Amino acid sequence: MNRERPEPWPSGRPTTARLIASGAVANLAVGTLFAWSLVAPRVMADAGAAQGRGSAVFALALVVFTVTLLWVGRGQRRLGPRGLLGVAAVLAGAGLGLTAAGQRPEIPWIGIGLLFGAANGLAYGVALSLAARVVDARRGAASGLVVGAYAIGPVVLGVVAPRVLPDIGWRTGLAVLAVLVAGLLGIAAALAPGGPTSGTGAGHRDGQVAVRxxxxxxxxxxxxxxxxxxxxxxxxxxxxxxxxxxxxxxxxxxxxxxxxxxxxxxxxxxxxxxxxxxxxxxxxxxxxxxxxxxxxxxxxxxxxxxxxxxxxxxxxxxxxxxxxxxxxxxxxxxxxxxxxxxxxxxxxxxxxxxxxxxxxxxxxxxxxxxxxxxxxxxxxxxxxxxxxxxxxxxxxxxx
The missing domain is CATH 1.20.1250.20 (MFS general substrate transporter like domains)
Incomplete structure (x- = not known):
């Protein structure tokens, strides 16, 4: 097992608690993607889309999520964790807000499938990379807390949404969610280290093991x-x-x-x-x-x-x-x-x-x-x- 100490960030080494808090808050925000099914039928119907296409929008978001995650390493070397979380905040707020205001069938595909899916990939990738910087004796607990936070959002919305959406409507609900998600990602960015991270990819040997x-x-x-x-x-x-x-x-x-x-x-x-x-x-x-x-x-x-x-x-x-x-x-x-x-x-x-x-x-x-x-x-x-x-x-x- 590779027993290394985390390398310092350009702005100094953040505390373990701050790394975990930033990652957990980011994942708490974007994990709400998995509550999409709570509003998908009404969103797609009001947008004039074919019945049952809500699941296809979700599938597109998962594909974009996965593909975006491949770019997180390069993105952190250019923008740093704080910068990427800032980009995720903009994408998530824009995607949810656009879907809340949109009137055309293609809007959910753009707002949820592309923009919110990309925000998920950026935030999730940064969150786990922050947990990876925790010393290996506590890395498992850090990773568990960060990925656990991703699962909390859908649970909370599953309890709250059925009670409030009939009164306020799905458009208002999504608009409020857009503000909350963007705000949480902004908090996560403020907690995250600033400045680009050093290092290269899988073949880098400065303090790393070669990846077979x-x-x-x-x-x-x-x-x-x-x-x-x-x-x-x-x-x-x-x-x-x-x-x-x-x-x-x-x-x-x-x-x-x-x-x-x-x-x-x-x-x-x-x-x-x-x-x-x-x-x-x-x-x-x-x-x-x-x-x-x-x-x-x-x-x-x-x-x-x-x-x-x-x-x-x-x-x-x-x-x-x-x-x-x-x-x-x-x-x-x-x-x-x-x-x-x-x-x-x-x-x-x-x-x-x-x-x-x-x-x-x-x-x-x-x-x-x-x-x-x-x-x-x-x-x-x-x-x-x-x-x-x-x-x-x-x-x-x-x-």
């Missing part, structure tokens, strides 16, 4: 294989719970357990990995996901189904926190933004592939175990990649 293609491939496969079951279940949670025989109330509980598990997994797994090691924590997360799927394959008892939702949420949240921390361990904070931009494409590919897996899942209802075995297949790939990383680390320590 085998290591990058392993991290990519762990992220893709570990996240895919969670993404599939998140996309089909309610119908999957109903098909498993749960009542409407129990199905709602299952969805809540999934979301709660995701949040707890993000924060808890990062903290725990600082104590037991990143690879051990990753192995546990993959095992929890596999056990949940195996339980669904053999039983539709309500307790088994509900525990499975909690387990899938925990595992998905853990993978989301542990992969960036494991990446930073191996490449150091300077190379992290560039390298993680590549690693994160695994999540983007898994998100786009999830609909290919979820077609039969809701109808399975526990009566088609092969569906769950299919969802477990990506986990086997992730386990093999994790074994490769463990072997590589053992060989390095044995020299």
């Amino acid at each position: 293609r085998r290591t990058l491939a392993a991290l990519w496969l762990i992220f893709a294989g570990g996240a895919l079951p969670g993404l599939v279940v998140f996309g089909t949670a309610a119908p999957l719970a109903s098909a498993a025989g749960l009542s409407a109330g129990a199905a709602g509980t299952a969805v809540s357990l999934l979301a709660a598990g995701n949040l707890v997994g993000r924060v808890g797994a990062g903290w725990w990995s600082d104590r037991v090691g990143r690879l051990a924590a990753l192995a546990t997360a993959l095992a929890v996901s596999a056990i949940a799927l195996a339980g669904w394959a053999v039983s539709t008892a309500p307790a088994v189904v509900l525990c499975g939702f909690a387990g899938i949420g925990l595992a998905y949240g853990a993978i989301s926190a542990l992969v960036p921390a494991a990446t930073a361990d191996r490449v150091g904070p300077r190379a992290f933004p560039t390298v993680y931009g590549f690693v994160f494409t695994a999540w983007g590919c898994a998100a786009l592939a999830a609909p290919l897996f979820d077609g039969g899942a809701p109808a399975a209802g526990g009566s088609r175990p092969h569906v769950y075995l299919l969802l477990a297949a990506p986990l086997l790939v992730a386990v093999a990649a994790l074994a490769s990383l463990a072997y590589e680390e053992t060989s390095r320590l044995g020299r």
